[in-house]
Amino acid sequence: CCSKLKLFLVSLAFVYFAKAFGGAYMKSSITQIERRFDIPSSLIGVIDGSFEMGNLLVIAFVSYFGAKLHRPRLIGIGCLVMATGSFIVALPHFLQGPYKYETSMSHNTQVNTTENILPLSLSKLDPSLQSVYLTSCERESSSHMWIYVFLGNALRGIGETPVTPLGISYIDDFAKAENSPFYIACLQTITLLGPMFGFLLGSYCAKLYVDVGYVDMESVTITPKDSRWVGAWWLGFLISSSLLLVSSIPFWFLPRSLPKQGDETDTPTPPSLTLDGAESAQSSNQTIKLTEIAKGFLPSLKRLLGTPTYFLFLCAAILKFNSFIGLLTFKAKYMEQQFGQSASRANFLIGVLNLPAVAVGIFLGGLLMRRYKLSVVSGAQLSFATSFMGYLLLLLQFGTKCDNRPVAGLTVSYNGTQSVSYNGEMLFSDCNRDCSCSPNEWDPVCSDSGITYVSPCMAGCLNSSGRGKNTVFHNCSCASTSYPPGSSTSARLGQCPHAKDCTRSFTSYMAVSVLSSFINSLGATPGYMVIIRCITPDLKSLALGIQTLVTRTLGGIPAPVYFGALIDSTCLKWSIKKCGGKGACRIYDSNMYRIIFLGLITCLSGTSYFFMIAVIVLLKRQFWKADRDIELQQRKASKESGIMAQLETQEKSGAGSTSPKLSSDKTDSTGVGKDLEG
Template sequence: MTGVMYAFATLGPALGYIIGGQMLNVYVDFNRVDSSRVSITPEDPRWVGAWWVSFLVGSSAFLMIAVPISMYGVELPTAKTVRETRVSEMHGDDGTYISSLAGHSRSLRNLPIALLQIIRIPPFLPIALAGASEGIITSGFATFMPKYIQNQFGVTAGWASMLTGFMVVPGAAGGQFTGGYIAKKLQLKVQGCLRVAIIACIICLIMAAALWTKCKFDRIAGITLPYSNRTNDNLPELITECNSHCGCNTEFYEPVCDKTSKIQYFSPCHAGCDTMSSDGKFYSQCTCVPVDPITNSSTVAVGKCESDCHLLYIFLPFIFILIFLTFMPSPPVVSATLRCIHESQRTTGIGLKWLIVRLLGTVPGPIFFGAVIDSTCVIWRENCSEKASCWIYNNSNMSRNFFILFIVVKAFSMIAFMTAYRLYKLPVDMKVRYSVGSAEVTVVESPSEHDAISSHDVLADKSLVI
């Protein structure tokens, strides 16, 4: 059930990527501007899609769904039966924990005491910190994976967003469903659930090598290769003798391509062009572009040079596996968290865990990944001599930085799960009450016998109660 719940919880964001990616192919101001008059296309770096439509539709759907959800009861009808047939796996439970809670009412004043008791459970904090590090990865990749694909493989923003959705739908949902199924099928206890998380982290560290997959950096004059006629090294990289009279700047990125040499220029100005064709697709009389011996002219075409790199479809299957393995431990880890805490404090424990995950993981995650991406910027958009946004990134540095960040964070997750595994102790003994008709018998089970007991093993005429 947990795996199914997590699978459906992941399906929503995944579909959001796909549908939102479609909206990015629609011009941002389509409701106020005639789209047929817009001269740029989604392939143009200056294109801005209709990002706001997804927020409008999503918020409206939330309001409609909130009404039926508010009609659900406090708990499901079967919750009491499940609660009564559950065997305690609380860390080191010796039967005295309930008495230690006596006198502590569930008031706000006693909340610090309850939080302290939960934090003092040895496996809890490592599991929460591992969740925070996993949150850094998931939130960072969810925010910047489309941008990463767009820059590394030269696709449009809309297609990159859709590809991310295509990977997330089967990867995250399938991974969480599989993790829940494994935990249920194998009847995993706390340590078994943590083993699943550790193994998944180890495989992810190996598969992270896929982040080195990238296309070659575009041949851009003044950035990846010098201008052919450059003689003055005191000028800025994008400025040379052939375009110094044009007054070029980096406020607008309008790439043009010399089809003959396959060299790209930052803008027609940086190519030294003087004349634009009537259809706006070509520029001629470009002083920085070598003269074509066949046409006896120096002409560039609007847009980036076409790439012959096809590594994207090698990259996607490996990233799918990474997503699958990253989300697979989620249901077992949640189960392990709930089981190592006393039942009366599980709600508070889950709340505390998610506070740690959000505060240390999902909130700073996009900031870390954004800083990694910005550190690889080659050409910034300058506005009044100040850096505004990045136009061109270094593909090699971006792959390297993403790989290092992923390895460091994932290794921390693995170490935290290993620490929780070592710190967790089985209950010292368990008081189990067997009920047969009106008679009740209390039995003390040993940890070894506890491992073999499951609520599914109870006969139809018996109930196993903590």
């Protein structure tokens, strides 16, 4: 029994690792996918939410019917489906052509040259070239490769469905009651190794150019910090697919049922005694009629949602999950836009700082429950207290900020004064009005004055020297407007860096973020156990499944979309596709981004605490009533035992008064007998 249960625990832990690895890698690749397919954040939110859409399709039925079927094999099937989905996500890279980023430079940079900067517009092209351009435009517009990513991610969601509800209920059925919280805590802790490695792999892949091995890197004029850079996002999905494929193997050899941990006999637990009420937990000749099982689904669901404690806890979980998904999805992007970090460094820091803190917190939370044997009420109170402390630390993040980078025509005027503008006409000034520049270009250059210009043409540059990333532009008329006469008027490729004090702000932000992650995670296991213990045992699998279903439906699906849409509202400069229409955002108003992003998280989390307080009050009443009933029964039992003791005492005293007569009679009779014998 123990060896098979341990095998199941190890196998399930590896599945948790593999699926968390794939999910975290998806989160770490959000920015890369957004840039590769040239789509806005709201659409990338829809793609990210497709995972939850896949869950929505089957989670309730898998949770309910899965408890009646062979749970380990269902988990194995889910792993195969997830592996297939991860492979489909990576397919567009092999079906698309090479990535071509927007640039005013020639892609032929084999020689070191000095050349003129001549703006190019479609109207000035030769008619034959115009037809070629429009043909390629039509071909590109008909290609919506992001749909593969959407479908593959949805398939990942479908495959993930049986893992958590069936895995947790399987452990809770066949493990000792006092060991279940510890096992679940260990499982969740090992699970967090998946996101750690997922973000670290995302960090590594973000450094690699998307077409690495197929292009000459000397010809690439952008760096990983550039908003046009796309890393090798596809590589991690192939690795994730392989891991999930391997993780499915052990579940085909595990039994449907196990003996209860601690039993002396080595016989499987009878189906009628399993906590989830599965009618057939053994491989016998009994056939399960799904229609008979289905009859109990709606009554069970009604009974579950009619439990006030569970319903209020579900409302709190929905709000918290909304804030968590929004934070996790766009945290790396927030670090990029607010503090000027590259996608690679942002993912690396999340992987080595935030996630280990969460892992330690979850483990310690489970250890606290086991060490002090916390009740359901105490577990709910611990979950609330730690979450609220993390919430207070979140408020401190509003003070850790960096100012907008100075970009001429967007965040500052051409003479250097602060002025945020969403108007494209502000991109033009007297120094570049006669250059016939396109306002749609984004090929930023940094002048010696510390001001970034949208393109070399917008900077008024006349010629350039060097090649690749080392290209330098000269005679930039706009650069001279913010400098004293006679100063340098050259500019180099790329945006100007943030001010030095931004580094200190970023250090403070990471310190607060890591501490908040640790404190929040302390209450994760106690909060999870509240769901299991506040309902009747036969509804346990259904409760876990419905919680996953509802939180992902009302949290996991809409949260990335409306977070992304609100983030899009802070965009200052969009890329423009060849055929027209908005692409991906190139630069955001970092102040508005911070207020909207952190403000939304704060509002969602703050509202959830009202429901948590109500849950704690209900739990106290529920268990106070139960304790009072037990106390009354004990008093009644003690009174009855007291009466019985008095009766026994009276009987003993009565028996004691008659015993001498009996004894003398016995003596006399013995004596008579002896006399007769004599």
